[in-house]
Amino acid sequence: MAPDENPLRLGMRRERIAEPCIMVIFGASGDLSRRKLMPALASLSARRLLPPEFTVLGVGRTSWSDEQFRQAMQEAVAEFADRELAAGDQWKAFAGGLMYQCADLGSADVYGELARRLADLDRIRGTGGNRVFYLAMPPSMYAPIIGGLGEAGLGSGPGTGTRIIIEKPFGRDLASAQALNRDVNRVFDESQVYRIDHYLGKETVQNLLVFRFANAFLEPTWNRQFIDHVQISVAEDIGIGDRGGYYEEAGVLRDMFQNHLLQLLCLVAMEAPVAFEADAVRDEKVKVLRAVRSLDAGAHRVHAVRGQYVAGQVLGRPAGAYRDAGGVHPASVTPTYAALKLHVDNWRWQGVPFYLRSGKQLARKTSEISVVYRQVPHLLFGGVARADLVPNVISLRIQPDEGIALSFEAKRPGTSLRMRPVEMDFSYGSAFGLLEMPNAYERLLLDCMLGDSTLFTRRDEVEAAWRVLQPVLDAWDHATEEGLEFYESGTWGPAAADDLLRADGRRWRRM
Numbered sequence: 291m292a293p294d295e296n297p298l299r300l301g302m303r304r305e306r307i308a309e310p311c312i313m314v315i316f317g318a319s320g321d322l323s324r325r326k327l328m329p330a331l332a333s334l335s336a337r338r339l340l341p342p343e344f345t346v347l348g349v350g351r352t353s354w355s356d357e358q359f360r361q362a363m364q365e366a367v368a369e370f371a372d373r374e375l376a377a378g379d380q381w382k383a384f385a386g387g388l389m390y391q392c393a394d395l396g397s398a399d400v401y402g403e404l405a406r407r408l409a410d411l412d413r414i415r416g417t418g419g420n421r422v423f424y425l426a427m428p429p430s431m432y433a434p435i436i437g438g439l440g441e442a443g444l445g446s447g448p449g450t451g452t453r454i455i456i457e458k459p460f461g462r463d464l465a466s467a468q469a470l471n472r473d474v475n476r477v478f479d480e481s482q483v484y485r486i487d488h489y490l491g492k493e494t495v496q497n498l499l500v501f502r503f504a505n506a507f508l509e510p511t512w513n514r515q516f517i518d519h520v521q522i523s524v525a526e527d528i529g530i531g532d533r534g535g536y537y538e539e540a541g542v543l544r545d546m547f548q549n550h551l552l553q554l555l556c557l558v559a560m561e562a563p564v565a566f567e568a569d570a571v572r573d574e575k576v577k578v579l580r581a582v583r584s585l586d587a588g589a590h591r592v593h594a595v596r597g598q599y600v601a602g603q604v605l606g607r608p609a610g611a612y613r614d615a616g617g618v619h620p621a622s623v624t625p626t627y628a629a630l631k632l633h634v635d636n637w638r639w640q641g642v643p644f645y646l647r648s649g650k651q652l653a654r655k656t657s658e659i660s661v662v663y664r665q666v667p668h669l670l671f672g673g674v675a676r677a678d679l680v681p682n683v684i685s686l687r688i689q690p691d692e693g694i695a696l697s698f699e700a701k702r703p704g705t706s707l708r709m710r711p712v713e714m715d716f717s718y719g720s721a722f723g724l725l726e727m728p729n730a731y732e733r734l735l736l737d738c739m740l741g742d743s744t745l746f747t748r749r750d751e752v753e754a755a756w757r758v759l760q761p762v763l764d765a766w767d768h769a770t771e772e773g774l775e776f777y778e779s780g781t782w783g784p785a786a787a788d789d790l791l792r793a794d795g796r797r798w799r800r801m
């Protein structure tokens with residue numbers, strides 16, 4: 291049978307259409323909704339993956355009628371997505387299902403009215419009581435909204451068509467995440483809860499699982515016997531923009547590590563799940579987080595670097611210091627960069643360090659995982675020094691220029707035996723003829739509507755991630771300027787991060 295006739299492959303390729311439902315977007319007038327959610331929903335609608343009954347009920351304090359909401363969203367889709375999505379019959383069909391409710395969600399009175407509006411819409415639109423609540427709101431509003439939904443009887447229960455999507459950040463430390471989980475689970479069964487980390491919706495992140503578990507050649511070497519260490523880098527070239535108030539409270543560990551970087555660590559380090567199913571995948575990720583060696587008892591002093599950007603040039607343009615940004619205290623010690631050395635204490639990874647780094651206003655925007663192999667055990671080419679031999683590296687590029695590269699030693703042409711590292715490079719764009727990678731939110735919103743939570747974070751998983759970082763957060767939240775490493779904007783971060791690896795005889799990969 292030709293591979294394409296294989297019914298299993300055909301089954302995987304067939305895209306499922308969501309059931310009729312109302313998606314209630316709390317914070318529909320906000321940035322996330324305009325920039326990501328509406329373009330993703332408009333695109334799903336254009337691809338006919340949403341049923342004609344699909345309805346959005348946007349909620350915010352901005353005083354809009356349904357028609358004004360439609361107009362604002364049309365402008366947003368035109369600005370942040372393909373202009374064609376916001377035009378013609380395609381847009382008309384989607385916009386017919388856009389409704390708006392002006393409400394101050396801090397007031398307990400509004401939820402009864404919301405319940406009535408939803409019941410009306412169910413009748414008019416034929417959505418059968420299926421609802422997805424999306425919290426695109428400031429995190430301080432999560433608990434009041436969840437409580438309000440519960441009071442108004444809108445939580446329903448397991449097995450019903452009600453779901454809730456909760457944006458990051460999920461808590462600001464372990465205790466607050468546990469408290470939020472309790473609030474959520476008082477109203478919603480865990481099977482109804484979708485904690486979103488848009489990184490997991492990225493094609494290349496999902497491809498990491500396919501690469502590891504759909505190919506036989508990798509597994510025998512994916513362990514401490516062959517791998518020397520792993521590097522996970524998520525670099526941003528932008529600063530904090532006008533989000534100073536938020537960032538002062540968050541810092542890089544809460545903003546990037548608790549979610550994106552630890553998720554990437556899980557996907558690299560996890561054992562093969564028994565199936566690509568929500569609980570099977572998440573069980574394995576939780577095991578990784580539980581196996582991460584604690585950074586308490588002062589370990590963070592040796593295994594963690596915190597930095598903050600000062601003025602410099604990013605991609606040839608002048609870039610200001612963090613302390614000069616709006617909403618930032620002039621003597622702020624909030625870290626905008628961190629590098630951590632973690633160990634995963636289990637049979638597969640004992641002794642293999644995982645170096646994680648992320649920062650703002652760095653040399654360029656890029657996310658990459660590098661799996662660096664050990665040196666060969668014995669050198670048989672005379673005249674080649676061990677130090678000249680570059681170890682094999684598998685680089686998984688998450689963004690941009692998504693793809694996978696394997697570097698290995700090759701003989702230079704000529705009569706003498708000299709070698710140099712070369713690369714086998716797979717690029718997503720050219721292999722699949724893609725001009726642009728699909729939007730992560732499209733995949734995740736559709737998955738939620740289909741009831742598939744594989745790519746969302748479970749309660750124990752989010753708490754386990756906070757537990758990994760808590761000792762460092764405790765130390766850094768009370769730290770002074772001492773030990774804060776300032777780095778020039780447009781560089782790859784502070785020299786202390788290089789020293790972290792140099793102390794182990796290693797160095798960061800050039801990106």
Ligand SMILES: NC(=O)c1ccc[n+]([C@@H]2O[C@H](COP(=O)([O-])OP(=O)(O)OC[C@H]3O[C@@H](n4cnc5c(N)ncnc54)[C@H](OP(=O)(O)O)[C@@H]3O)[C@@H](O)[C@H]2O)c1
Pocket residue numbers: 316317318319320321322323325326349350351352353393394395396425426427428429431457458459
């Ligand atoms: N923006 C992004 O790209 C992004 C990415 C990842 C995660 N997130 C997360 O998504 C959430 C929303 O972020 P955002 O950037 O969209 O924030 P934002 O632009 O500040 O929008 C906040 C939204 O909440 C509404 N709101 C605030 N208080 C309200 C109240 N009492 N009653 C009713 N509505 C209220 C605002 O409505 P009015 O203005 O009409 O009052 C607005 O629609 C945050 O948790 C953020 O961390 C955002």
